[in-house]
Amino acid sequence: MSGHIHKDYTGAKFGMWLFLFTEVLLFGGLFILYSVYLARYPKEFISAGKELNVWFGGGNTLVLLTSSLFVAVSITALRRGAKRLCLGLLGGTIACAAIFMINKYFEWSAKIHHGIYPGSPHMKEMMPGEVTFFNLYYLTTGLHGIHVVIGGLILTWAMILIKSGRVNADDWVILENAGLYWHLVDLIWIFIFPLYYLILH
Amino acid sequence: MSEEHVHIVPYKTFLVIWLALLILTGITVAVAQFHFGAWNIWVALGIATLKSGLVVAVFMHMKYEDRLFRLALFSALAILAIFIGLTFVDVLYR
């Protein structure tokens, strides 16, 4: 154990998992609020949920699931020495992140165009429970969007390290941890999608 | 240390899991078209839990990690469940 160059993979991964728990509990606060307000305003949540477009939500679900697949496969590729395949897959993941954000942009724009955004005059005329639903929707998907961007940046950084050879078939834990972060972004969305977009269609 | 040589997951496993995730997404969208009252949300959450279980176990390699990892994950989720559960002691009886 006395070597200084020694890298503790289990330790590094464990630390990353601990960080992911903090992310789960960060979103957990929003899910607590969602559950409480859903219990209080079931009808309003359904009527407000109808405003959301399943195609945007469903499309983004497919994009994120696929990007998760790319990341998972890229780790196997790197460890088998297929560096170019790995880089290609990571590029694909980042492209997915971009598609996700572009989708999100159009989705939000459409909503804002219809006068649905926090503090808007149109929201003031809605039932209180519906306002709560949209506030939650904006804050939750907004926080998730920030995580998509951060995840994309982390994967870009991992790509640079792989290109330069600092992360390679023998030393891959940085990619593994970057991947773990990306999967978390996917996991959160797996719950956001049914709770916001599919609430009784 | 032998941990550098942990299991390399084959491509095929990932593809199978990805297909399963797509199918489950289809199911959750399809199920949402029917009205079960309050059960809709529980069915949706059940499918989402199943999906996230697949992602955690295979994509995130939890299946191949130490027992410590699973114990820690369980603790974190249990604490979140407690936070939600005890909040409802207030919300449901107000």
Next chain:
Amino acid sequence: MSDVTATATSDRGFFDEAKYSGIFGWIFSTDHKRIGLLYFWCIVAFFCIGVVLGLLIRLELFAPGETIMGPQAYNAAFTLHGVIMIFLFIIPGIPAAFGNLIMPIQIGARDVAFPKLNLFSWYLYITGAIMAVTSLFTGGGPPDTGWTFYVPFSAQTSTNVSLAAMAVFFLGFSSILTGLNFVTTVHRLRTTGMTWMRIPLFTWSLYATAWIQILATPVIGITVALLFAERVIGAGLFDPTQGGDPIMFQHLFWIYSHPAVYIMVLPGMGVVSDIIPVFARKPAFGYKAIVVSSLAIAFAGSLVWAHHMYTSGMSDMAVLIFSFLTFIVAIPSAIKVFNWLATLYQGSILLDPPLLYALSFILLFTIGGLTGLVLGAAATDIHVHDTYFVVGHFHFVMFGGTGMAFFAAMHYWLPKIYGRMYDKTVATVAWGVIFIGFCILYITMMVVGMQGMPRRYWDYLPEFTGLNQLATVGSWILAIGLILMFVNVFRGIFKGDPAGANPWGGASLEWQISSPPTMENFGEEDPVVTHGPYDFKKAGIL
């Protein structure tokens, strides 16, 4: 632990081994001891600012009506006193300062698991601290909400709550990273022979604390972020006109802030658990029970948050259940107290300063804990809620508990880190003055609270004048004791006599290496542990 070979390259150990010169050797260093000292000095500085604010509050309350400041300034003063003491002193106090300094050595590690992340946490701490201080002078002036930031007032006040909320977010992030670093360190970096049941109780308490930091702190992060969102973009999840529920803010706030009470006090309990066996010259009584009670407190502390909310308007069912759960936390806390007393029983006790502070921890924390039961029982809480009784109670727990433990840790471990000893007589006198001032100040608060004086009020009824003046005099005595203590300790660690490697006769690993420790704590070979941390016979001390 005779296999340890302490090969000091110089008398000043790690102080002479820096990558960069001057201040850069500190702010770019990833050495856990240097980071620990960075934290220590910042924390002491903020503690002093907090004390000054506290003294000003007491001075204002010397007589009814305006004494030295107006109502708005008074609101800002108690808010800042709370924010600084809670987020900048008590929460990081023992884990970030002494945890960083001592914990890796105690388990035979050369550093924490993620040294760069450790330095990054300190930067986050400093960023948060600067933001908190900046919030005083920018925007609409210093926040006036109290450290709890309750909505709806915090969402509407024109003072600079937004920046203060973001400061709390950064400080929480810092705390999270320290926590995950410590958990990983304890799991992965224990040296050969350092089995789980040979870990010193201080490290055990930090381990339990770190889990709370990881699992509870994110909730305050999202809470203050939502408050920020309500203020800045008007998305009011706690705003009743938008269907929100202000009580949900209190739930989310206390889901973190009650466990945070254990983030504050568990490390203090660990310090006391480490000090008592050494100065009683006896192995810790009920080592396993203390370990289990630390973990039990960490868990049970997550179940009781709403006992801060009995009068908030939440359901009676919740009041009943949370009141019941609250009493459960008393059990592991009492287990610890009984184990400490049993360790002292028939020991050959050395009444050195670290033990004196540790003993005052036990007494004051016990009083704080027992008055906590008065507040935990819903029927009595209704009467004393938001009175000075509460203020007295939590100062017994936080200051009498964590504060005293921080001072005990200072007197116990700073001679190890700096290699020099303070004047023990002066330290003893200072302890006596602090103890007397403390009791006059906070017991009086409890009494005046029982008589009905509400907390956070700028003015009070004339019949409370006598007791308030007594409390203010107590605050002056306390301040004199603190000055005496700090001057003595700091003079000692810079100019005192050499302390030697093991001034107290401890058996855990940090006492087996040179004072100050060298850069990587241990020589070429990692230490091999062959006995428990309080096995003074096998360590050759008895």
